[in-house]
Amino acid sequence: MTFKKIRQNLLFIPIIFLINSCISYSFTGASIDYNKVKTISISNFYNETGLGPSYISQEFTNKLQDFFQQNTNLIIVEGGGDLQIDGSIIQFDYKPLAPVAGGNTEYANTDAAGVEQLIITVKASFLNISDDEFDFDNRSFSQNAQYDPSVTSRVAAEPELTDEILDQIVLDIFNATVANW
Incomplete structure (x- = not known):
């Protein structure tokens, strides 16, 4: 190798380290x-509604x-993490949508919902x-499915x-906490 090529390579190496140390981008959108x-603590989210599956x-x-x-390099710890998330499930409700006339059912005069949605x-x-x-403190994240x-x-x-709804809410909380969206 010539002296000129060695010098070019020696200049190239610090540039790579400089660029690498400046970039903190993640394909998940996390900007940590x-x-x-280095750590995150996520407290148990309790179901305050008394509704829904017992395991929710x-x-x-x-x-x-x-x-x-799966989407960060954070270590999950029991408590006192550098990032801390806690909360509770405050709504688990079914709402009727798209009412339909009930003339064709065994309950001849009752109306029914053509579509229902679950809101959590x-x-x-x-x-x-x-x-x-x-x-943030006591921020609500709500999603529904029909x-x-x-x-x-x-x-x-x-x-x-x-x-489906819990997956959407997890993504919403992730975006609000470490993706800064």
Whole structure:
């Protein structure tokens, strides 16, 4: 190798390190400064409604922890993390949509819903120990999913609807906390 090529390579190496240290981009959209933030604690989200499946609290907490573990380099700790998330499930309701006349059913004069939706709302608080710019307290995250009660029963539809809604709320909380959207 000539002296000129060695010199070019030596100039190229510091530039690579400089660029690499300046970039903190993630394909998940997370913008976390891993020099300041290394841990996250996610408290159990309790179901304050008394409605819904008995496992919904643990299911939501697990989904939230799994999502952060899969999409960030943060270490999940029991309490006192650099990032802290806690909250509760405050709504689990079915609402009728698209009413239809009931003349064709065994209950001849009753109206029914052609579509029903399940609405789940989660209240969450977020604390970033190193930077309080994006902290929030008791922020509501609500999503819904619909089903046709003439095709499937509420009991049969509930597990899939609940799973879909919880996934959406987990993504909303992730975006509000570490993606800064």
